[in-house]
Amino acid sequence: MKVLVIGTGAVGSFYGSLLAKQGAEVSVVARSDYEHVKVHGIEITSETKLGNYHFRPQAVVRNAAELTEKPDYVLLCIKVVEQADRVGLLKDAVGPDTSIVLISNGIDIEDEIARTFPNNELISGLAFICVTRTAPGKIWHQSYGRLALGNYPRGLSEKARALCSAFEQSGINCAASEDIVTARWQKCVWNAPFNPLSVLSAGLSTNDILSTQESFVRNIMEEICLIAKATGHTLPSDIVDKNIDSTYNMPPYKTSMLLDFEAGRPMETEVILGNAVRAGRKAGAPIPHLESVYALMKLRELKLAKE
Incomplete structure (x- = not known):
């Protein structure tokens, strides 16, 4: 090979x-x-x-x-x-x-x-x-x-x-x-909250984010599940709970998006958030938390560009 x-x-x-x-x-x-x-x-x-x-x-x-x-x-x-x-x-x-x-x-x-x-x-x-x-x-x-x-x-x-x-x-x-496309939506359930929130919180670890804002994290995860279902990719009913539990059990971790932000590199905002938001809007899914996080990330990127 x-x-x-x-x-x-x-x-x-x-x-x-x-x-x-x-x-x-x-x-x-x-x-x-x-x-x-x-x-x-x-x-x-x-x-x-x-x-x-x-x-x-x-x-x-x-x-x-x-x-x-x-x-x-x-x-x-x-x-x-x-x-x-x-x-x-x-x-x-x-x-x-x-x-x-x-x-x-x-x-x-x-x-x-x-x-x-x-x-x-x-x-x-x-x-x-x-x-x-x-x-x-x-x-x-x-x-x-x-x-x-x-x-x-x-x-x-x-x-x-x-x-x-x-x-x-x-x-x-x-x-x-x-069905790898459905698997991508499963991965996005975790990525959509933790990657941008680690940047927007100015560097908090996944454990800090979850232990203080679990309800907000859950809302974002559930909205990803809504979009996935609306686009023909129904996810397991327990996927949010499993992601929450596994994150509590993993060591405090700096996400890849946070590492890119700290190093001044481009971030995966569009493929993790933007594409999901656009799919949700097209499908008519209610995604207020996800749209808010995406808007805040675009403002953060604009600030970086101006600097």
Whole structure:
């Protein structure tokens, strides 16, 4: 199995390293930390049963065009923000038999890639994980790690099953989903409150947010469930309670959106909130809490732009 990971941030480095441990030939496209990863590889520090280990990629390149062979799978592990040229990053990586795997947050993130590469299998993926890149080539895995993978817009191919199996054998749970779009709405139930509220609260952890504003968090989660149902993706009746319980049980965590905000990087406001709000408005779902949080995030982004 030949795999190319585009993005040596926390998610790409972690999941690429797991496939390498199972014998896959894993190469990486590194950008800001190219020099460090080329020389030193990537150190994974995990507080789970996975422990600490070193990941030495098969090849480290600045651009996929530098590779001599096209991979079986290309894992695009970058945040879907306005400035991200996903098509440009993929164009030199994809061969006729390459499966494109998107491991990113958000709602409705697949269409651009599906339209640009109509002849390639598209696997959409979601990571349920607490993991952070603390320095070039340094990844801190705090908790969780479950993946959900499935073909877009639906179904489950043999290659998708094989990738799920490789992740399972590496020591994490990987759910093979025949309805990955519904799974995206399930992930959004957590992302929609905690990512923006961590920014709007000026840096509070998930535990602080939940322990003081549980009712508000629940309202946002329930509105996501309303939108999902209105668009044909009914979620489990206990999904809000399960998300609340699991968040109380996880260590205090800085969300990815908060880390981007603190570093002055673009945030995933549109794919996590904006796309959900637009879907809710189109469906006529009552979503006052979600609309308010989205409006406040757009004001925060405007303030950052002016600064």
